Amino acid sequence: MRxxxxxxxxxxxxxxxxxxxxxxxxxxxxxxDQFWDAGYAATSLEDLVxxxxxxxxxxxxxxGDKHRLFLRALREYTDTSGGYLREMLTSAPRxxxxxxxxxxxxxxxxxxxxxxxxxxMANSTYELATxxxxxxxxxxxxxxxTTALVAESVGRAQDEGDLPRDVDPVGTxxxxxxxxxxxxxxxxxxLDIDTLTATAGTLAAKLLPDA
Amino acid sequence: MRxxxxxxxxxxxxxxxxxxxxxxxxxxxxxxDQFWDAGYAATSLEDLVxxxxxxxxxxxxxxGDKHRLFLRALREYTDTSGGYLREMLTSAPRxxxxxxxxxxxxxxxxxxxxxxxxxxMANSTYELATxxxxxxxxxxxxxxxTTALVAESVGRAQDEGDLPRDVDPVGTxxxxxxxxxxxxxxxxxxLDIDTLTATAGTLAAKLLPDA
DNA sequence: CGCATGGTGGACCGAACGATCCATAATCAG
DNA sequence: CTGATTATGGATCGTTCGGTCCACCATGCG
Numbered sequence: 001m002r003x004x005x006x007x008x009x010x011x012x013x014x015x016x017x018x019x020x021x022x023x024x025x026x027x028x029x030x031x032x033d034q035f036w037d038a039g040y041a042a043t044s045l046e047d048l049v050x051x052x053x054x055x056x057x058x059x060x061x062x063x064g065d066k067h068r069l070f071l072r073a074l075r076e077y078t079d080t081s082g083g084y085l086r087e088m089l090t091s092a093p094r095x096x097x098x099x100x101x102x103x104x105x106x107x108x109x110x111x112x113x114x115x116x117x118x119x120x121m122a123n124s125t126y127e128l129a130t131x132x133x134x135x136x137x138x139x140x141x142x143x144x145x146t147t148a149l150v151a152e153s154v155g156r157a158q159d160e161g162d163l164p165r166d167v168d169p170v171g172t173x174x175x176x177x178x179x180x181x182x183x184x185x186x187x188x189x190x191l192d193i194d195t196l197t198a199t200a201g202t203l204a205a206k207l208l209p210d211a
Numbered sequence: 212m213r214x215x216x217x218x219x220x221x222x223x224x225x226x227x228x229x230x231x232x233x234x235x236x237x238x239x240x241x242x243x244d245q246f247w248d249a250g251y252a253a254t255s256l257e258d259l260v261x262x263x264x265x266x267x268x269x270x271x272x273x274x275g276d277k278h279r280l281f282l283r284a285l286r287e288y289t290d291t292s293g294g295y296l297r298e299m300l301t302s303a304p305r306x307x308x309x310x311x312x313x314x315x316x317x318x319x320x321x322x323x324x325x326x327x328x329x330x331x332m333a334n335s336t337y338e339l340a341t342x343x344x345x346x347x348x349x350x351x352x353x354x355x356x357t358t359a360l361v362a363e364s365v366g367r368a369q370d371e372g373d374l375p376r377d378v379d380p381v382g383t384x385x386x387x388x389x390x391x392x393x394x395x396x397x398x399x400x401x402l403d404i405d406t407l408t409a410t411a412g413t414l415a416a417k418l419l420p421d422a
Numbered sequence: 423c424g425c426a427t428g429g430t431g432g433a434c435c436g437a438a439c440g441a442t443c444c445a446t447a448a449t450c451a452g
Numbered sequence: 453c454t455g456a457t458t459a460t461g462g463a464t465c466g467t468t469c470g471g472t473c474c475a476c477c478a479t480g481c482g
Contacts, residue, residue: 266431
């Protein structure tokens, strides 16, 4: 009989005879990129073994089954993206410029590679949200967090006199997020980067007037 | 040796001893709904047999393999949607109202069921566009056709004096399409229909000023 | 009315999947 | 150095998948 749950790391009191021979975060990032490029269903365990450099047993021992590993990779993505977003929104001298950069983010890539790859959270939402409650919950969580962050910057832009006082920060944030995700979608259809950039500029100009 | 290609319907000169016992279009619509609800990978042949009411052999004999059947269902969807769109855009007395209805289309549903279901073409693009050239081609085709239709209405709204003359119809059409697809995405995250409707209204107001 | 045609769908197949298992080897405590 | 411990990953399992096949029979013609 198995006395320890090997799917949970180091939760027992025994000695640690052999430490991990791989960087957990590095593996998660590799796995995340694989799911990002191919999607969940189209990624086989063989793919995960290949990109991680680990064996099946090690993968299961360290992270649990495919579904848990995916959720872990998805969480890594949303945490990293959320961090970038927060930094982008807070570091800009003027909030209005930060909001413009937020809308333009999907095309902020020289070759448009990021635009074609899309957003892992959006990809996962479209593929799994209807059948996987965990993914749906993560999508809602990310959506709400992003809306709150953007709304905060909208308020700051109002304080700085770059946006009129009578607009609703949260409503504006939702509209900006919708516009950004619409651009992500158009990027996934293979629309060329120049046209995509022009469309992003149009949306930013209409949704964020200088008045 | 098989002398006739049974995957192609009635392309031979022999007699027609037994006519089809099912309505081809009806089967395609049922299959389309299944793919719409569950996605491509998550739909098994067993599911297709169940919703179509046909046996595996009949399904393969009439439509070919799963991939061809999916493309057929996808084409049915884009044709039907394109027809609705064309009618919606041309039947409205004023083109500006039609454009507003276009942006609000994802939330034009009492319970928000359509919003949660999303758009089959968008779902398919996110799930398959990176790996399936046929789906990517269909996505581009649909995107370009939609852009052209909307741009035509933008031009008509200009002629009717509802939109300023100096805006680019095609660029505006792309921005409207991006906004609409952004709303579709937010619907897929499970956002409640009231908030979604408000966001749609905000986007329509910003992108389609009365000036 | 009987025969030839071909639509029908359940049985069946090989392949690939996710998941589990266990012999091996690497590691650290004593 | 020795033994206890556990990370490791190739072998293997049962399941499910998409796809094929063929015995059956409904059908329309002569």
